[in-house]
Amino acid sequence: MKIAVIGTGYVGLVTGTCLAETGNEVICVDIDAAKVEKMRNGEVPIYEPHLDVLFERNINAKRLSFTTSLEEGLNHGEIIFLALPTPEDEDGSADLSYVLNVSEEIGKLIKEYKVIVDKSTVPVGTAEKVQQIIAKNAQCDFDVVSNPEFLREGFAVDDFLKPERIVIGSSSERATALMKKLYNPFVRSGNPIIIMDEKSAELTKYAANSFLATKITFMNEIANYCEKVGADVDMVRAGMGTDSRIGKRFLFPGIGYGGSCFPKDVKALQKAGKNEGYDFKILNSVIEINAAQKTVLLPKIESYFENNLKGKTIAVWGLAFKPETDDIREAPSIDLMEALLEKGATLQVFDPEAMPNIEKRFGDKLKYSKSMYDAVENADALLICTEWSIFRTPDFKKLKDSLSRQVIFDGRNLYNTTDIEAEGFSYFSIGRRD
Numbered sequence: 001m002k003i004a005v006i007g008t009g010y011v012g013l014v015t016g017t018c019l020a021e022t023g024n025e026v027i028c029v030d031i032d033a034a035k036v037e038k039m040r041n042g043e044v045p046i047y048e049p050h051l052d053v054l055f056e057r058n059i060n061a062k063r064l065s066f067t068t069s070l071e072e073g074l075n076h077g078e079i080i081f082l083a084l085p086t087p088e089d090e091d092g093s094a095d096l097s098y099v100l101n102v103s104e105e106i107g108k109l110i111k112e113y114k115v116i117v118d119k120s121t122v123p124v125g126t127a128e129k130v131q132q133i134i135a136k137n138a139q140c141d142f143d144v145v146s147n148p149e150f151l152r153e154g155f156a157v158d159d160f161l162k163p164e165r166i167v168i169g170s171s172s173e174r175a176t177a178l179m180k181k182l183y184n185p186f187v188r189s190g191n192p193i194i195i196m197d198e199k200s201a202e203l204t205k206y207a208a209n210s211f212l213a214t215k216i217t218f219m220n221e222i223a224n225y226c227e228k229v230g231a232d233v234d235m236v237r238a239g240m241g242t243d244s245r246i247g248k249r250f251l252f253p254g255i256g257y258g259g260s261c262f263p264k265d266v267k268a269l270q271k272a273g274k275n276e277g278y279d280f281k282i283l284n285s286v287i288e289i290n291a292a293q294k295t296v297l298l299p300k301i302e303s304y305f306e307n308n309l310k311g312k313t314i315a316v317w318g319l320a321f322k323p324e325t326d327d328i329r330e331a332p333s334i335d336l337m338e339a340l341l342e343k344g345a346t347l348q349v350f351d352p353e354a355m356p357n358i359e360k361r362f363g364d365k366l367k368y369s370k371s372m373y374d375a376v377e378n379a380d381a382l383l384i385c386t387e388w389s390i391f392r393t394p395d396f397k398k399l400k401d402s403l404s405r406q407v408i409f410d411g412r413n414l415y416n417t418t419d420i421e422a423e424g425f426s427y428f429s430i431g432r433r434d
């Protein structure tokens with residue numbers, strides 16, 4: 001099938017590349033000429049495991065190409081994906097200007113039937129708005145469908161190629177048939193393509209992300225309470241998670257959720273509710289609790305150093321908002337590092353992928369280390385913010401020799417408390433006995 005993807009951010013790039021992988025001819029459109037040029041030369045603009053291999057293969061097979069011309073993309077594609085940013089407005093709602101401006105252009109440019117697919121995370125009612133804006137100028141038939149994505153950063157290629165479900169909001173049989181044809185190769189294992197109305201599809205995405213953010217936040221509160229009463233959150237998690245109604249996943253407490261999706265989407269749903277006179281009390285709490293959770297280790301660090309962090313050097317392992325990404329948006333490491341800097345600490349930091357992004361944000365306020373072991377050299381403590389695999393089984397002897405005090409503050413519960421204490425470390429984590 002012939003596909004155009006408008007916007008080559010994270011979602012657009014993964015969507016375009018994976019759709020090319022199943023034999024479709026895909027043109028990706030972006031207004032950033034320099035980025036388009038780089039992609040034409042095979043350069044993947046984001047870090048995402050496995051994407052580079054698929055990218056190169058499909059460019060070489062001429063199934064994947066790039067342009068800055070919206071018109072060229074629209075002439076090529078029968079299905080047009082909108083994968084445009086919907087950043088957070090000052091008031092927390094989703095800024096739809098990119099989606100709506102491109103829709104206006106689409107109306108002027110299309111000459112034959114097209115299915116316009118909203119892939120961006122957009123508030124309920126956006127498909128309707130897009131439909132109306134295109135209809136103002138369109139000289140031909142078209143349909144607008146909502147098709148939210150559920151990709152996780154770090155696993156996006158796998159999630160796209162083997163989705164647990166595809167959600168399609170469509171009120172047109174013609175568009176539904178085309179979307180099913182496009183997605184059937186991805187659900188051969190029997191996972192469902194769920195067809196519903198556009199508004200329900202739009203809300204599904206916000207509801208899913210808000211639920212997951214709530215699940216994590218609930219566990220973070222249980223962890224905080226465990227510390228008060230001397231219970232162990234790992235045990236509680238194991239005990240709860242075996243109930244299939246609860247499930248084992250997404251119950252890991254830590255220093256809060258971050259990233260480009262959960263924080264933005266939870267706030268957008270809260271704001272959208274307010275606009276309709278509906279107060280999402282549960283989301284108000286989730287936002288408040290998560291903000292506090294990001295610095296939940298700070299009192300423990302301060303207390304260990306007797307409220308004097310001036311002149312102390314702290315090594316920080318893991319800066320990205322989660323492992324397998326270079327994304328630092330809303331990363332808990334940022335809040336924690338800012339607080340520590342304010343208290344006068346010196347920070348020696350390391351992350352396998354996110355160093356360039358952190359350097360852009362913090363400049364010369366931090367000391368950037370070449371390896372995880374360089375970061376701990378002569379540091380007074382180790383702080384872990386992201387659970388990259390390489391931090392899971394470090395050379396503890398080397399660690400002990402490098403640190404001037406054998407203390408670890410772990411925001412991701414990487415180590416067994418008994419084992420780490422046997423290694424000779426003082427160990428502070430989340431929701432477990434210190």
Ligand code: UGA
Binds near residue numbers: 151152
């Ligand atoms: C999330 C959703 O999982 C995807 O389904 C969705 O498509 C995507 O947002 C989006 O809206 O585009 P992502 O932001 O890549 O994906 O990251 P997750 O793996 O879901 O993790 C989100 C945050 O929750 C991270 O900060 C992570 O550290 C935290 N988390 C996750 C926990 O603190 N505990 C857990 O048990 C799981």
